[in-house]
Each structure stands twice: as C-alpha cells, then as structure tokens.
Amino acid sequence: MTRVWRRTAGYSAALFALLLGVVTVSAGIGPVSIPAGTVVAVVANAVAVPVGVEWTATAVDGGPLTAGLPLRVEFAHPFAFPVSSTQEAIVMRVRLPRILLAAFVGVGLASAGTVMQGFFRNPMADPGIIGVSSGAAVGAVSWIVAPAGVLALLGPLRPLLAGGAGLQIAAFCGALVAGFGVYLIASRDGRTPVATLLLAGVAVQTFLGAVVSYLLLHSGESIRRVTYWLMGHLSGASWSEVAAVAVVVPALTLVLFAYARDLNVLLLGETDAVALGVDAERSKRVLLAVSSVLTGAAVAVSGVIGFVGLIVPHGVRLLVGPDHRVLLPTSALAGGSFLVAADTFARSGVAELPVGIVTAAAGAPFFLYLLRTREVYDL
C-alpha cells in the first residue's frame, strides 16, 4: 500500500539523517574535541575514486581490495580540505572505525530483535533468545581462555583463526552452532513450533551460561579480558571489523525487510498465516537463520551488548506501530543511532566503560518509563 511505503520512506529518511548526525557529532567528541565541520572535511578528504589500474610483475600491497594481487590501483582524491593531520588521524584511525562498528552492530541487533519479538509474539524476546549470544560467548571465552583447544576443534579454519580474528571467528562459530542446535532440538517432522523453540532456547542459554561460568573459573589471568568481552564493548575496533559488518549487516537486514509482510501475517498466528498463503515453516526458517547470523556477526565483533535488541524495537513500535514494513527499517536505523550514542557516552567518561553497561543502565529506566507512561504495544 503506497501509504505504508510513504511512511516507511519518511521515517527512514528522518532516522537516517539522525544517524548521520549522531555519527558526525560522535566523531567530534573525545579527549580532543573536533568541530563537526572538520569531521565532514576529513571524511570528504578520504573519499577515493579509482581512476587507473596497472598490472605489475609482482604482487603489491596496495590496500585491502587488491592485497596480494599484481595490481596497482591509482586513486584520485576529489576533495582536499585543509585539516591538520592530527585531527585526520584521530577521526579516521581512532574514532570512525569504532563509531561505524557501533552503528552496524546497532542496526544488526535492533533488526534481529524486532524480528524475534514478532516471530515469537513475545515482548521479552531479544536477538539472543535462541541461544545465539550464549553460543558466541562460549566461543569467545574458550578462545581467550584456551586458544589451543579452539584451534584443535576448528582445525579447518586454522589459517583464518591465526590471522588475528580468532576471537571473532570462534564467537561467530559458537553462535551458529548454538542457534542451529536449538533449531534442530525444537524441530520434528519438518515443523518447528514457536513455543518449543522458545523453551529450547532458554534451556540451551542456561546450559551455555554454565559453560561460560566454568570457563571463567579457570580463566586465570585473562579473567579481565573475558569479563570485558562478556559485558560488550567496542574499544579497539579495526577497519577490517568494520568492513566485515558493513557487508554482512546491510545484506542480511535487507533480506529481513523482504520478509516483513510474512512477519506481519505470522503475527496473526501460524494457522492464519498458512491459510492466507504463507509457507509458514519456510518463512520461519529464513527469519530464524538470517536473524541468527546477523546477531552472531554483531556479537562476534562487539561482545554481548544487551538491551539494544529489546528496547529499540519497543520504543520504535510506540512511534510507528506494529507493521513490520515500517517497523523493521526504522528500528534498524534507530538501533544504529542508539548504540553510537551509548558508545560515545561509554568512551567519553573519566574511565572507559564497556558499552553493554551503558545500554543496560540507560535502556532499562527508559523501558520502565515507557511501561509506565504508555501502554507498550502488545505483539
């Protein structure tokens, strides 16, 4: 219905503008404060347009796209605003990777949370409801505590793991194994009842929680790193992490958008959805798989950041209503802004906090405020 698309486009444009604004402002905040205009100039200066390619006899290290290939690419820089190299380095090397990582993780968690709440018709559902986050935690904590054990287990992935992304890959694998395991446990004869899935998810989460606690006991000197990861943090973000989520998150979020109508119909109950022509089991499989991979990717690069996937969809639902064609894109964009803002707060205090503490500490009171002042939409 055109009216729906008009609303989607209107809200999305506004929230996208908000996200750009939050990112720009955030890039200026820190020990050295940088005016927004300078931030824009720095980003514009970084714009590079490939204008020429040259074959070379040997491989050259010419940036992430052509690494290892015998290619030399010429880039033209259309903008050259006068900015100090210190400011440029602060924005491009320190702040922007972290901010963009926060934005993509926020988008991913809020989209997955919206889908899970609709899918389970349960307002308490969050992205980790089927055990994905707990699985990621086991993967990550195992890597920190006993990397040799993880290497033995993930033998074929050894080259990848050795490349410095071992923690992320171990977490991502843990997420997928847990999510898929819960799905298999809850499925019988090609059907996956939502209630069974929910209970299986809770049970597996509890079990994996026990595994993490046990690993914590034996973590010795790495306990600080483990705790920090478990609280969710974005410090030390790298451009390669940004590149990974910049591919995975938008692509999977778009797949979820394509299922927004199915999600609406599934809200009426599965029997109704089937009678209306939706292949409910297939749609459920796609929604579960995509939002689990999305959550797994987000958790792998940021640890377990709670509450974003729970609070943001609720807040946005109050604003735009339950129609997922409007709710999904808006809540995704709002999630990005929320996490960037929360992380800016986390890193700008006297001592840096894990962002998970900020999202929970700010999110929970906000949620209670919503509960008291307005009736939270039932699903």
Add this chain to the structure above:
Amino acid sequence: MIDRSDGGSAPDDGDRGRDGASDRDGDPPMIAVRDLVVSRGGERVLDGVSLSVDRGELVGLVGPNGAGKTTLIAAVNGTLGIDGGTVELDGRDRRELSQREVARRVATVPQETNTAFEFPVESVVEMGRTAYVSRFGTTTEADREAVERAMERAEVTEFADRSVTTLSGGERQRVLFARALAAETPGLLLDEPTASLDINHQIRTLELVRESVDDGKAALAAIHDLNLAARVCDRLVLLAGGRVRATGTPREVLSDDALADAFGVRTAVNDDPAVGSPMVTALRDGDRGEDGS
C-alpha cells in the same frame, strides 16, 4: 434476504452433491473431498469423509463438538496435512498446489484470530491479498481495489483506520470476513463464523455469506447452531465421530434419525413458525418428544 433462495424443498435438490460430483456442465466442483482421513496425535479425527461444494452453493457442516468440523476445514485450506484420500480444489489436487495457489482458490474465515496487536483494520483486510503480492513487490491498484470492495461489502469501511484491538467481537468477525473476501477466491471456508456473536450479528454475518454465495462463490461453513444452519444453507453435511452421518437438504438431514444418533440426544424437529425452516429442539428424558415432521 438471508434464507436460502430455493427454499430447499425442490425434489432434485437433495441429489445434488450426494454422490460427491457436480451436476453443472461437467465442471469439477469447487471443493471436492474424497475419502479424507486425517489423524491428530495418533487418532483418526476424520475417517473417510467425502463431500463436495459447487459454485453458488452454501454447504453447512454440522455435528456435535469434536466431530471433526474444524479439522475438515483445516484439511481443505492446507493448514493440516492429509493422511488419506484427496482434497480437490477446482479439480486440482490440493497437495500438488503450493500454499499460495491454495490461498488463491479458497479463503478462510477463522473462528477467532490473534488480534492482540494494534494493526489498523485496513492492514488486516489487506493481509487477505498475501497470496497475490510478490516478496519484493508492493500492492498493486488491483489489490487496493479488492481491499476496498471487500471492506465495503463487509461494512467495515467506516473503521478502516481503527485498530482491530478496539473493535467488538461482531465488528472483528466482519473484518475477518472482509479479509477473506479481499482474497477474491472462488471458494470460501468458514469455521464457526457466528460462534461468538449475538443473534443480530449472527444473522448479519450469515447474510453476508449468503450474498457472496449468490454471487457465485462456493462456501463450506462449520455451524454448530442447527437452526441457523438449516435456515441459510443449501445443503447440510452431518459429521459425527469423523464420518459423514447424513447429507442432503436441511429438511432431510435434520429429520433423519442420524441426528439423534450423532448428538446422542432425542430431538424434535418442527417448522420454525417465523421463517418456515426446520427447527430442532433437543429433548430431555422427561420431555414428551412429539416428532414434528
């Protein structure tokens, strides 16, 4: 005008559909069920049921609680699997059709739906078009027109923008009916469409069903109120214990001894003095029980 147009008294009327085949120019019946077996939890809920519904015909499914009426409707619209026999929709085996194709042939009005979320009425009716909208596409002009027509027909246009959660039971039932009409299917399935309604809304809902049938739809409706069923349906199918106990015009089915068998209670059947259709009264042991027919 709610009562069935032919009065149900024409002698040839009872033969129609008794053998499960259509008598209309060799067209296959819109809904044809043959020797249908459906098991749930290891128990046969339907055990060899056959019936058919033609276009322009309203067939009432009656029978005691647990007779398998809802199961039969679910087996026809694809929400339940089939363990034996066939369901044909417009001559095509249901199991060879995708769920989308099934939903373009028969639309279902459920007894109740999960309406504990604040969708506006128009969005709910628009969901009736689900089987026509492609995953990456948006609704077309044709979809919008179908939604508008359905809302007008079911008289819900006036609260198109209201949330379904704010509607009364009767209004909500009309919204679900509009949703089924919006699908513009030749077949219509109704599962106790009047169960939760007061007598005024019962009549109005069935009036809407009757109108659609007179316009050429084939409708199969589970109705537990025998008198109401007798009044509006062209034919009745009496289900009990997962089998068809009787089929024919309301007068034939209701005066049949099968009725007493199926419900396990003595009954008296009289003509309703107001509308002339058969009227069933269940008798207690002490009642005299004169047979009205």
